[in-house]
Amino acid sequence: MFDFQNLTYKIGPKTLLQQVSGRARPGELVAVVGANGAGKSTLLRLLSGDLRPSAGTLTFAGRPLGDWIPGRLARRRAVLTQQHTLALAFQVQELVLLGRYPHFGGQPTAHDHAVVAAALAAxxxxxxxxxxxxxxxxxxxQRAQLARVLAQVWEAEGGFLLLDEPLTGLDLRHQHHTLDVARRLTRERGFGVVAVLHDLNLTAQYADQVLLMRQGRAIACGLPAxxxxxxxxxxxxxxxxxxxxxxxxxxxLIVPLGNNEVIGKE
Known part of the structure; x- marks a missing residue:
């Protein structure tokens, strides 16, 4: 479980995240939503360990995140970022095999290749x-990158996926398919998933918990309803x-009424 209390992150005088608290449990899909610049990706980078909080506490599986040995942490949680830079023209199966690097020493085993095949099928x-x-x-x-992070934590007990805008570039069918894969992992294998999402109707349909943010603060956290x-x-x-x-x-079913209704009431 990720447990974060009063997380704050500053760059110089600018505060990007201010006293955000919440929990992400195994067996749940937590959606992080909010307008552009709300601090969603900053929160995910703190949970991944890519950034260190300026204040507050952050634990994973009962231990401070900073105390985890990187290799052990990599076998328990995987991160799908927004940007994917790939210098070499890997085959898709070779890319997904990169997710298995925390699990083998010199050469991948038959089991690693079997996990790659299973993640691609998923x-x-x-x-x-x-x-x-x-x-x-x-x-x-985007789906190949999702397979890579799935392969990384495929056999982990209480494994976690941190997904930053995983639906980018996906058509309607594959948006639903991706969230269905994430939800099945929580239901069938006890995974925890934290996903930054933009579509509130998809959030309402698939999320177990929702964290709504604005300008670096949490507005509300709890059940979608x-x-x-x-x-x-x-x-x-x-x-x-x-x-x-x-x-x-x-x-x-969330139906936007448009900005005119808001402007007209100011």
Whole structure:
């Protein structure tokens, strides 16, 4: 479990994150939402250990994150960042095999290759295993990167995935497929997932917990129905919405009303 209390992060005089608290538990998908510049990616970089907090506490599995040996941490949690720089033209299966590096010494084993095949199957890319990564579409590249982080923590008990905008470049079908993969990992294998998302309807449909942020602060944290209210969304995004009952799913349908409604009431 990730437990963070009063996390603050500053660069010089500028505060990017201020006293944000929350928990991410195994078996749950936590969505972090908010407008551009809300501090979502900064929070994820703190959880990944890429940044160190200026103040506050951050623990993973009951230990301060900074006390973890990097190799052991890499076998328990994996991070999907927004930007993916790849200098060499790896095959897709070779890229995914990079996620297995924390698990073997000199050479990958048959088990490592089997995990790569399973991770590619999970994201629907088995048929592209031998393709050169740069020849893939943006959405296919994003799914290949997801397979890489899946392979990294594939057999971990209480493994965690930190996903920064994992739906970027994906079409509608694969947006749902990616979140369905994440949710099945939480349900069937006890994984914890923290994902930065932009689509509030997808958040309402798939998330177990939601952290809504604005300008480096947490506005609300809890169940989707508690957090994704019209009042909270207005505070977080400066736009009015109407919440309708979804005709088929047990979650709200969020309909933006546009900026004119907000401007007209000022």
């Amino acid at each position: 994201v629907g890319l088995s048929h592209l295993a031998g393709r050169s990564y740069p020849t893939l579409s943006g959405g296919e590249q 508690e957090v994704l209210t019209s009042e909270n969304i207005l505070e977080g995004f400066d736009i009015e919405v109407e919440l309708l009952e979804h005709p088929r799913l047990n979650c709200p």
